[in-house]
Amino acid sequence: MNIKENTQKLKKLQETMHAYKHALGLLYYDAVTGAPKKTTASRGATMGVLSEVEFKLMTEQDNINLVNEINENSSDYDAQTAREALVLKRDFDKISKIPMQEYIDFQLLVNESDDIWHTAKENNDYELFKPYLKRLIDTSIKMTKYYDSNKDPYDVMLDEYEKGYSVKDLDPYFESLKENLLPLIQKIAAEPKPDTSFLNKSYPVEKQRILSDKLMEIMGIDRNHCAISETEHPFTIDFSKYDVRITTHYYEKMLASSIYSVIHEGGHGLYELNTADELQYGTLANGCSMGLHESQSRFYENIIGRSKSFVHILLPILNDLFPEQLEGIDEEKLYKALNKSEPSLIRIEADELTYSIHVMIRYEMEKMLISGNLSVDDAPKAWNELYKKYLGVDVPDNAHGILQDSHWASASFGYFPTYSLGSAYGVQILSAMKKDIPVWDLVENGEIPKITSWLSEHIHKYGRMYDPKDMLYKACGEKFNPDSYFNYLKDKFTKIYNL
Amino acid sequence: MNIKENTQKLKKLQETMHAYKHALGLLYYDAVTGAPKKTTASRGATMGVLSEVEFKLMTEQDNINLVNEINENSSDYDAQTAREALVLKRDFDKISKIPMQEYIDFQLLVNESDDIWHTAKENNDYELFKPYLKRLIDTSIKMTKYYDSNKDPYDVMLDEYEKGYSVKDLDPYFESLKENLLPLIQKIAAEPKPDTSFLNKSYPVEKQRILSDKLMEIMGIDRNHCAISETEHPFTIDFSKYDVRITTHYYEKMLASSIYSVIHEGGHGLYELNTADELQYGTLANGCSMGLHESQSRFYENIIGRSKSFVHILLPILNDLFPEQLEGIDEEKLYKALNKSEPSLIRIEADELTYSIHVMIRYEMEKMLISGNLSVDDAPKAWNELYKKYLGVDVPDNAHGILQDSHWASASFGYFPTYSLGSAYGVQILSAMKKDIPVWDLVENGEIPKITSWLSEHIHKYGRMYDPKDMLYKACGEKFNPDSYFNYLKDKFTKIYNL
Numbered sequence: 001m002n003i004k005e006n007t008q009k010l011k012k013l014q015e016t017m018h019a020y021k022h023a024l025g026l027l028y029y030d031a032v033t034g035a036p037k038k039t040t041a042s043r044g045a046t047m048g049v050l051s052e053v054e055f056k057l058m059t060e061q062d063n064i065n066l067v068n069e070i071n072e073n074s075s076d077y078d079a080q081t082a083r084e085a086l087v088l089k090r091d092f093d094k095i096s097k098i099p100m101q102e103y104i105d106f107q108l109l110v111n112e113s114d115d116i117w118h119t120a121k122e123n124n125d126y127e128l129f130k131p132y133l134k135r136l137i138d139t140s141i142k143m144t145k146y147y148d149s150n151k152d153p154y155d156v157m158l159d160e161y162e163k164g165y166s167v168k169d170l171d172p173y174f175e176s177l178k179e180n181l182l183p184l185i186q187k188i189a190a191e192p193k194p195d196t197s198f199l200n201k202s203y204p205v206e207k208q209r210i211l212s213d214k215l216m217e218i219m220g221i222d223r224n225h226c227a228i229s230e231t232e233h234p235f236t237i238d239f240s241k242y243d244v245r246i247t248t249h250y251y252e253k254m255l256a257s258s259i260y261s262v263i264h265e266g267g268h269g270l271y272e273l274n275t276a277d278e279l280q281y282g283t284l285a286n287g288c289s290m291g292l293h294e295s296q297s298r299f300y301e302n303i304i305g306r307s308k309s310f311v312h313i314l315l316p317i318l319n320d321l322f323p324e325q326l327e328g329i330d331e332e333k334l335y336k337a338l339n340k341s342e343p344s345l346i347r348i349e350a351d352e353l354t355y356s357i358h359v360m361i362r363y364e365m366e367k368m369l370i371s372g373n374l375s376v377d378d379a380p381k382a383w384n385e386l387y388k389k390y391l392g393v394d395v396p397d398n399a400h401g402i403l404q405d406s407h408w409a410s411a412s413f414g415y416f417p418t419y420s421l422g423s424a425y426g427v428q429i430l431s432a433m434k435k436d437i438p439v440w441d442l443v444e445n446g447e448i449p450k451i452t453s454w455l456s457e458h459i460h461k462y463g464r465m466y467d468p469k470d471m472l473y474k475a476c477g478e479k480f481n482p483d484s485y486f487n488y489l490k491d492k493f494t495k496i497y498n499l
Numbered sequence: 500m501n502i503k504e505n506t507q508k509l510k511k512l513q514e515t516m517h518a519y520k521h522a523l524g525l526l527y528y529d530a531v532t533g534a535p536k537k538t539t540a541s542r543g544a545t546m547g548v549l550s551e552v553e554f555k556l557m558t559e560q561d562n563i564n565l566v567n568e569i570n571e572n573s574s575d576y577d578a579q580t581a582r583e584a585l586v587l588k589r590d591f592d593k594i595s596k597i598p599m600q601e602y603i604d605f606q607l608l609v610n611e612s613d614d615i616w617h618t619a620k621e622n623n624d625y626e627l628f629k630p631y632l633k634r635l636i637d638t639s640i641k642m643t644k645y646y647d648s649n650k651d652p653y654d655v656m657l658d659e660y661e662k663g664y665s666v667k668d669l670d671p672y673f674e675s676l677k678e679n680l681l682p683l684i685q686k687i688a689a690e691p692k693p694d695t696s697f698l699n700k701s702y703p704v705e706k707q708r709i710l711s712d713k714l715m716e717i718m719g720i721d722r723n724h725c726a727i728s729e730t731e732h733p734f735t736i737d738f739s740k741y742d743v744r745i746t747t748h749y750y751e752k753m754l755a756s757s758i759y760s761v762i763h764e765g766g767h768g769l770y771e772l773n774t775a776d777e778l779q780y781g782t783l784a785n786g787c788s789m790g791l792h793e794s795q796s797r798f799y800e801n802i803i804g805r806s807k808s809f810v811h812i813l814l815p816i817l818n819d820l821f822p823e824q825l826e827g828i829d830e831e832k833l834y835k836a837l838n839k840s841e842p843s844l845i846r847i848e849a850d851e852l853t854y855s856i857h858v859m860i861r862y863e864m865e866k867m868l869i870s871g872n873l874s875v876d877d878a879p880k881a882w883n884e885l886y887k888k889y890l891g892v893d894v895p896d897n898a899h900g901i902l903q904d905s906h907w908a909s910a911s912f913g914y915f916p917t918y919s920l921g922s923a924y925g926v927q928i929l930s931a932m933k934k935d936i937p938v939w940d941l942v943e944n945g946e947i948p949k950i951t952s953w954l955s956e957h958i959h960k961y962g963r964m965y966d967p968k969d970m971l972y973k974a975c976g977e978k979f980n981p982d983s984y985f986n987y988l989k990d991k992f993t994k995i996y997n998l
Binding site: 026027 | 742744
């Protein structure tokens, strides 16, 4: 058993796997950015071939043996190699249980469904998407049975996106969230709203593009390694820490939309840009977990981006680009407008206070859909009822309701809760950070990169070296506790609304 | 020997090869469109892995055996399968002679060199590019020795891009071209020039983008299967007939530049869009040869795009978009301006008459560089001297000289002559076409798709079913004969300049 040889073999295997991931990732990125519309089938042919190889790499006996051997003797290996073998073993164990053709078909289904979803959302046509949603749910459940037939399918899915979390963690979390936030949300809903009309004046897209560049500059994002493009639904993808892509969507009459998409995706981007060099092209290169990733994106978006200190540096930039539209707007007015809390329809446009309620609705929907207690026929009605129940809003159509998010179209069931967990992690991380650096002074002085350095040092650089619960403990010196998140929101919004 | 089984195996092999070609093609396309600047190394890692697999597919004994067996019994197979096996055998025979690591290193060198060339051109820095050019030449020569050590390296390269052509064909061709065209070019150089100043007014890029859409519409290009994007050097790439990409480059003060890039690349695009469905994902899907491909692009660009009939439909479109810039311009003025012939510096901006001289200069350069009669140190000087000798122009710097084209940066030595051959093929094809359809009436009536139908029926649909000499004979009913090309140019330009 040659340790050095095994270490090199594992490195080579990961580099090979990375190449396929890169190619498949780029095919996806291209599909939603530059590709002509009717190219799904053509792309699918290629994705089928590459996915098959990806599958084979993860199920080849030689590779399984290698990973098992390193795992069984992990103390003989360096920490990174040992961790890589552990993470790979988890993936291999799962995937090797799926028949190859089913795995490939699933990738093709996801590819096709994403395309259908785009059309369905555009045309407000849930019926078009419905049979795909049904197949996506059924196939996803089938997959969880292969993984672990003893566990509840939804718990398997949750664990997929946030290792160590299950309904047992999330039910009390969302229960406590409801108790803590719903009364405040309802109180604020009855209050007079700050003026936000100036944010809905006409902001030419050409100038919004310049604003995006400026925001990325303030965030210290290295444009030599990070590009921005435009898609229906903003997202971040990385092909390595050296090649990160973020996307946004410009609405001429919604200035705040792209600003906060760019800052949010920029937060994801910074996580990737700052993972350690030595982790690149390996399985540990892509951030600890979805929740930790969201903690970063939402940290920049809300905690930093919607703070008084950030408004102080944002306003002059906006005034430069849009002097007419913003005439008479001071920091106070901008701060209040950007933090207007109001029960609303669209998750990605939601304010910081109500955001987690949008997530909770999806969590409840997923629990019902996956358990079979809700059919895809009844799903839009259930969606609309939950929005009425918790947020008091009437959903006018499915494009503004159940069709708004892309996640289910890519079979990402169990993903949504990580958005809310991430928000809560973020505040816990802020508390720890404040012990070391003067966060708000740094923001006001335009020194966000110093905040990023703290995050890089405590979180980013580690990539996927730790599981989320361990990572959070390592970064904050305490276990996950959402109380600081609830208190932060109550404090911030009580002040804004003078309650 | 099961014929059906072998046929299916060959199909599967080609689909697999196609997937890697697609992925590698997309990595390249992405590199020159959306990718951040400093991503070459990261992309190279992936390209290395995928190229290695591509190489292995072409050198695997099972695949070689399959291809050989079909070739040896080709009459037992359907025509497409037999031809596919023949074309694959040619590629396999070549590539199997190259040591794998050298093949991969060459791909990486090309990837890196293309990147360096972009920077070198941008900064007018030949010294930066020079060592790469040297390595590209040396490695390309080394490759030809593997292929066929008995043949002259440059002949091997020429055959690579235009099967069946060698210096023996091209020396007399360019000799005849010189005799036929240089006297006319020199005569016209002494004549007063038509006014073209209006083409260099300010044409906002935003509106030029709309013009591109309009041009693609007139050409009948199906946007569901063909996208346009922007790059330093315009090109066309296809991932299948269902997914074609063309690119252009907008210059605010050069209206004609992007117009003719779009029409040229659109011509390439139409070739791909119209190959037969049954050839897709196989080795015959991508057009007969470089020369035939150029015959199509230059047919649309020059024969159609710079005709009086096309000017008749172009002017109203331009007037709609740029009424102020084009005030007082009539069809006659526009036609003459778009056909101004003048010895100049940049190949892709050159007029139809002088264009082949630009190509000839590159042909002469390549002959010298590949034979070792010219060093990369002396290459810029030689380039400038040839421009002085044939076109009478002084090259002010290398960005406008030897660095202007991307071809050598991707080791495409022997590619340039196909541009001139293609121009000549195009006129021969026009003569054949005119016997069947009223070409100029169709253009004037905006019925270019009917012309495309003729081309699809006689050329496009066949893909790579025939070698270029056979394809041309099949389409035109005669062997290659450049006289009609020379006569066409003499006739057209004598009239324009009233000589």
